[in-house]
Amino acid sequence: MAHKRLIFLYKRYLLRLLYNPFAYFLVLFFIGYSVIAFFVGQNFFMGAGSTDLHRFFSSMASVLVLIMPAMTAMLPSFDSEWSFPFSDASIVALRWSAVLSVCLVPVILTLPVPLCVNTFGDVDVSLIVCGYLGIIFYLFTGIAASIFLFALCNTVILALTLSVLLFLLINNAHLIAVSVDLPNWIVSLFKVFSFEWHFDASSKGIIDSRDLLFYASSSIFFTGATVMVLKRKRGLQSPYLKKLTVLTVATYILLLLNSYRYFFRIDATVEKKFSITPYSSVLLSEVEDPLKITYYLSPVLRNLYPQVRDVDDFLQTYAGASHSVFYELVDPVKTQSEKILASHGIRGEQIQTASDSTTSYTTVYSAIVIQYLENTEIIPFVLDTKTLEYDMTSRIQYIVRGIARNVQVVIGNGLSLDSDYSYVKPWLESQGFSVFQTCFPSQAAAGKTVFFQIPEVPLLVLGSSECTREDAEALSYFLQRGGKAFIASAPYRIDIKNDWSFSQSGDIIKDNVLYMLQQFGIYVKDSMVADESCFSLSLASADEIKTIPYSLWPVLQKQKDLPHGMTVFWPCAIEIAEDVAAEAGVTVSARLHTSKSAWLVEADEGSVAETNPFTVEQTAPNSSDQFDVCVELQKDGRATCIVFGDQYAVDTNLIAFTSSNRTGGNGQTVPLIDDRSLHFLTDSLLQLSGQTELLALKNKSRTDTSLYKTRAMSVRAVFCVTILLPAFVLLLCAIIVHVQRCRFNKEEFV
Numbered sequence: 001m002a003h004k005r006l007i008f009l010y011k012r013y014l015l016r017l018l019y020n021p022f023a024y025f026l027v028l029f030f031i032g033y034s035v036i037a038f039f040v041g042q043n044f045f046m047g048a049g050s051t052d053l054h055r056f057f058s059s060m061a062s063v064l065v066l067i068m069p070a071m072t073a074m075l076p077s078f079d080s081e082w083s084f085p086f087s088d089a090s091i092v093a094l095r096w097s098a099v100l101s102v103c104l105v106p107v108i109l110t111l112p113v114p115l116c117v118n119t120f121g122d123v124d125v126s127l128i129v130c131g132y133l134g135i136i137f138y139l140f141t142g143i144a145a146s147i148f149l150f151a152l153c154n155t156v157i158l159a160l161t162l163s164v165l166l167f168l169l170i171n172n173a174h175l176i177a178v179s180v181d182l183p184n185w186i187v188s189l190f191k192v193f194s195f196e197w198h199f200d201a202s203s204k205g206i207i208d209s210r211d212l213l214f215y216a217s218s219s220i221f222f223t224g225a226t227v228m229v230l231k232r233k234r235g236l237q238s239p240y241l242k243k244l245t246v247l248t249v250a251t252y253i254l255l256l257l258n259s260y261r262y263f264f265r266i267d268a269t270v271e272k273k274f275s276i277t278p279y280s281s282v283l284l285s286e287v288e289d290p291l292k293i294t295y296y297l298s299p300v301l302r303n304l305y306p307q308v309r310d311v312d313d314f315l316q317t318y319a320g321a322s323h324s325v326f327y328e329l330v331d332p333v334k335t336q337s338e339k340i341l342a343s344h345g346i347r348g349e350q351i352q353t354a355s356d357s358t359t360s361y362t363t364v365y366s367a368i369v370i371q372y373l374e375n376t377e378i379i380p381f382v383l384d385t386k387t388l389e390y391d392m393t394s395r396i397q398y399i400v401r402g403i404a405r406n407v408q409v410v411i412g413n414g415l416s417l418d419s420d421y422s423y424v425k426p427w428l429e430s431q432g433f434s435v436f437q438t439c440f441p442s443q444a445a446a447g448k449t450v451f452f453q454i455p456e457v458p459l460l461v462l463g464s465s466e467c468t469r470e471d472a473e474a475l476s477y478f479l480q481r482g483g484k485a486f487i488a489s490a491p492y493r494i495d496i497k498n499d500w501s502f503s504q505s506g507d508i509i510k511d512n513v514l515y516m517l518q519q520f521g522i523y524v525k526d527s528m529v530a531d532e533s534c535f536s537l538s539l540a541s542a543d544e545i546k547t548i549p550y551s552l553w554p555v556l557q558k559q560k561d562l563p564h565g566m567t568v569f570w571p572c573a574i575e576i577a578e579d580v581a582a583e584a585g586v587t588v589s590a591r592l593h594t595s596k597s598a599w600l601v602e603a604d605e606g607s608v609a610e611t612n613p614f615t616v617e618q619t620a621p622n623s624s625d626q627f628d629v630c631v632e633l634q635k636d637g638r639a640t641c642i643v644f645g646d647q648y649a650v651d652t653n654l655i656a657f658t659s660s661n662r663t664g665g666n667g668q669t670v671p672l673i674d675d676r677s678l679h680f681l682t683d684s685l686l687q688l689s690g691q692t693e694l695l696a697l698k699n700k701s702r703t704d705t706s707l708y709k710t711r712a713m714s715v716r717a718v719f720c721v722t723i724l725l726p727a728f729v730l731l732l733c734a735i736i737v738h739v740q741r742c743r744f745n746k747e748e749f750v
Contacts, residue, residue, distance in 0.1 A: 006090060013075055013098035018737050020074050023102060024730055026067055030106040033063045035113060035722045044120075045715050046538070046547065050705035051121040053114060054203040057131045060110065061138055061171055061195050067106070068139070069163035071099045072146040073156050078230060088230040092147060092223055099143045107135055109726040116718045120707040122558075126205040126268045134202030137215035138195055142167060144222035151229045171195045200306035205269035213255060213263075221252040265313060273701040274314065274385060276321055279693045280393045284322035286400055291325045291372045293318070293392075296332045296341060298364035300351070307384040308366060314385045315368070318392060332365045344369060344378050368392070375399040390698040394432040397694070406457045407685055408438040412471070412513065413463020413493070413647055421462060422652045427678045431698075433685065440471035450474065455483035458688045460681075463647040464489040464513035472512035476519070479641055484688040486681070488644040489514060490572040491526045494611065496653060502528075502570075502609040520633055521581030521588050522643055525573040525600070528552055528609060529627050529645075530617065532597035535567045535658060537613050550613045552601070554594050556629070557708055561591050561683070564704035566676040567658045570611070572645040573600060573627040585635065591642065592630035599624050642684050649677040676706075 017023050037059035042049050075095055086094075114128050146163045153159035170193055198211040228245055267274045295315055301308050312329060319327035332338055338348070348363035368379040370392070377395035382388060397403050407428060411417055417425060417437055425435045438451040438459070451459050452474045459478065464471075464487070479485060491511045492504035504526060514524045531554035536547050556566045581588045599620040601609050610616050633641040648654050658674040679702070686695040713721070 005086070006094065009086060009091070010094045010098060013095055014101060016076065017071060017074055017098060017102045019741060021734075023071065023074060024734050026070055027102075027106040027109070028727055028730055030060075030063050030067050031109055031726050032723055034059045034110055035719070037062070038113065039718065039722075044707075049120070049707055051117050051123050051707065052703075052705045053117065053123065053127060053131055056110075056113060057135060057199065057203060060107070060135055061199070064103070064135075064138065064142060065164055065167040065171060067103060068099070068142040068167070069146045069149075069160050071102055072143065072150055072163070073160050075099070075150075077156075078151055078233070088227045088234075089223075092151075092226045092230070095147055096143055096223065099147070100139055103139050103143065104136070106726075107132065107139070109729065110722075112721045112725060116713055116721055120709055120712040122704055124205060124269065124703065126270055127203065130202040130205050130207060130268055133207070134199045134211070137212060138199070140219040141215045141222070142170075144219045144226070148222040148226040148229070151226045151233075169193075197306045201265070201310070204274070204310070205267070206274055206310075207266040207268055209263045209265070217252055217255045221248065224248050271700055273703075274310070276318060277389065277697055277700065279697055280318070280389060281321050283393060283397060283400065284318075284325055287322050287324040287372070287396075289324065289373055291322075291370070291396070291400075293325065293327045294369045294371070295327070295329050296337060296346075296365045296367045296369065297329060298333065298348075298362075298366065299331060300362055301364050301366050301383075304351075305383060310385045311366070311382055311388060314388055315392075318389070341365060341367060341369075344376065346378060346380050349381055370395055370399070372396070372399045386701050386703075387698065389701065390694070391432070393697060394694055398432070403691075404434065405432055405685075405689060405691070406434045406436075407460055408436055408451050408454065408457050409460045409462070410438050410440060410443075410451055411462050412440060412467045412489070413465045415463060415651075417462075420651055420653075423655060423678060424460075424462075424650055424681070427675070428682065428685075431682045433682075440467055441474050442468045442471050452478040452481070452483065455481045458484040458486070458685055460685070461485060461487040461489065461513070462650070464511055465491075465493060467511070467513045469512045472516040475513060476516050482640075484640055486642045486644070486684050486688060487513065487517075488647050488649065489524070490570070490645055490647050491524060492528070492570075492572075492609075494570050494648065496569075496648060496651060500611045500613075502611050517643060518577075518580070520584050520586055520641070521577035521579070522631055522633065523575040523577060524643070524645060525575065527572065528601040529554060529571050529573050529594055529629060530599055530601050530620075531555070531594045532619055532624070533557065533595040537657070548613050549618050550616070551618050552611060552616060554598065554629075555708060556592055557595060558704070559592060561630075561687075562680060563699055564676055564679070564702060565706055565708040566592075566649070566680055567674065568629060568646045568677075569648040569651070569654050570646070571629045574629060574631050574643060574645050576628070576631060581633075586640070587634045588631055589634070590628040590630075591632045592644075593626055593628045596626045597624045598627050600627070638690065639687050642688065644684075650681055 034056065038053075038056040039045065039049070041059070042055055072095075075098070078091070114123050117123050145166060146159075149163050149166070150156070150159040153162065198214055201208040201211055225248070228248075265274070293315060295312065297308060297312070315327055315329075319325040330337060332341060341348075344367075346365070346367045346369075348365050351362060351364055366381055366383060368382060370377040370379075377399055379388075379391050379395070382391070394405070398405070409417060409424065411421070415421065425437075428435045438454075439445075439448050441450055444450050455478055459475075461475070467475075475485065475487075489511070491514055492502060495501045495503070511524075517524065530551035532549075532551065533555050534549050534551045535553040535555055537550045537553075538547050552570050554568055554571065556562055556568060558565050576588045576590065578588065597620060599617075599622070601617075629646065630642065630644045632639050633643070655674055655677065679699075682698070683695055686692070686698065
């Protein structure tokens with residue numbers, strides 16, 4: 001009988017919300033704001049968007065600041081229910097359940113958003129599940145806090161104002177230190193109550209007990225506090241109630257403190273991105289002498305960036321895989337370790353920590369030092385765990401097994417490694433390679449080493465238009481002696497620094513290196529490849545900015561050897577002659593290819609091919625086909641040479657064209673470099689080095705958030721599905737509720 005009375009009271013609260021037209025407006029406002037903030041706020045349809053849903057869930061949390069207090073305000077006052085035959089705990093719990101039921105409706109109605117985003121790129125299902133789980137737990141705490149404030153305050157306006165201010169503080173608590181200079185203990189306290197901080201793990205697909213316990217304990221705390229407030233308002237003050245209040249507060253604080261001492265993390269991602277792989281475990285099992293991992297982390301970073309918590313947690317798990325590995329977290333300022341870091345070549349990074357009338361900057365460290373016997377390896381700066389296991393394992397592999405990764409670079413098209421390819425050397429060094437520049441025989445000078453003198457080190461060739469026949473013969477000799485090479489070249493040039501004009505020598509034979517490759521059955525065509533799957537340029541024309549699909553910059557979609565796609569620049573097609581390759585004792589296979597909507601842009605001898613983005617063909621003029629733009633030469637089942645028909649894929653200026661900006665964790669705009677071509681270069685060099693296990697480890701944690709799919713929904717269709725469809729569902733629900741209410745009133749009247 002008691003449960004029927006509880007159900008009756010729950011229905012009373014629920015109907016109170018469903019009968020209020022303003023509740024439907026709030027639901028629609030929630031959906032519209034979340035959709036527009038995600039798609040419009042990041043220029044999703046203007047080439048700057050990504051499939052990362054973190055911004056989407058953050059926008060949901062932002063609008064819930066208003067939704068949760070407003071829904072709570074629609075319920076009847078507590079004073080009108082003191083005569084009800086229910087306990088205070090039952091009344092509070094049923095109010096919480098009713099508001100939660102209604103608030104879950106708009107959350108569920110936003111499910112079309114990730115479905116639509118999935119038509120543009122890949123969306124990890126585990127991230128969706130964990131993201132919605134984080135929002136639901138945020139609702140648990142937010143609704144309980146709202147009910148508490150409405151019970152505490154005497155007026156609805158005061159309670160509504162305090163609730164909104166409280167949630168605004170909770171959403172952005174960890175960012176207060178960016179604009180206000182506060183002591184570290186206060187910043188740490190704000191961090192504990194920050195929604196963004198506790199939501200960061202969920203947005204990556206991690207279920208963290210510290211976050212769940214925070215929301216669960218906070219919900220219980222506010223519910224218990226509401227019951228105590230109601231009892232005090234009824235005049236039920238007793239020594240037992242005071243002791244219970246003190247005990248509740250103490251228990252809540254102890255739970256929060258101990259949640260950071262005893263916790264667990266569940267890696268819910270499909271690829272197990274945040275778990276130690278068997279390859280790393282086997283490597284660590286080979287460590288016999290003590291290996292020390294020291295993470296030098298500044299408290300400022302620890303309080304501003306929730307990602308560094310993942311780094312600390314991962315390093316603890318990583319070190320726990322072997323009894324011979326020891327881990328230590330060190331505050332470089334407190335321990336005065338700046339000189340030690342400087343001796344390892346580690347410099348602090350400058351970040352803005354406060355902005356009032358002046359601009360203040362602080363030097364921070366987030367460096368990892370690995371020490372084993374007399375060897376030391378460093379990771380100069382790390383803020384997340386995207387490639388942390390790869391970085392750790394590749395360095396430990398070197399100091400434990402003695403496996404080094406070297407690469408020699410030679411430029412054969414007249415460009416400069418320091419300026420035109422300025423990303424290449426620092427990028428490869430950050431990936432654990434030792435890089436040194438070599439030369440062709442025709443470029444040799446006093447003191448310079450020609451590449452074929454060290455065949456055991458893989459060779460990276462960028463361009464070959466200025467290579468002589470002697471250079472081509474030296475490269476052929478290098479390959480025949482067992483050398484490994486990655487050759488990126490094309491039989492023409494593009495004036496990338498000026499008007500992007502096309503020029504070629506007129507015959508493939510003029511490029512001696514490409515002509516030499518024909519002996520292995522690799523034929524590089526002297527025409528550019530265009531593709532309907534291409535990058536869209538934003539260019540100024542006639543006092544306006546136009547977005548133009550530039551077919552000569554094909555966007556290669558996900559493939560076996562290209563897990564995250566890539567933009568290429570004026571590539572050429574490559575054909576394979578299997579019979580010629582067989583005669584040479586090798587096999588050649590395609591590595592990368594265009595979409596099936598590609599075509600060739602021919603240029604007769606002495607003529608100029610059209611490269612102007614405003615006049616170049618955007619669709620195939622006659623028929624389309626699929627072309628190979630990268631091939632792999634193998635001997636005895638192992639890759640020995642990779643030929644890539646694009647000498648500009650890792651050019652600094654062109655990478656900048658395909659890059660964009662994003663909002664960082666501190667609210668500032670930071671560049672988002674399109675590093676997919678650099679990753680492909682690293683993957684190829686690892687493949688040539690025979691380190692396939694390390695290659696798999698490198699790509700394990702990389703998530704492709706690019707909008708690479710060509711058959712995506714139109715802008716109109718997206719907004720119809722994400723806004724108009726939920727609006728129609730809400731209208732249908734409102735009509736059903738109204739009809740049921742009229743029928744009930746009619747029966748009561750009769």
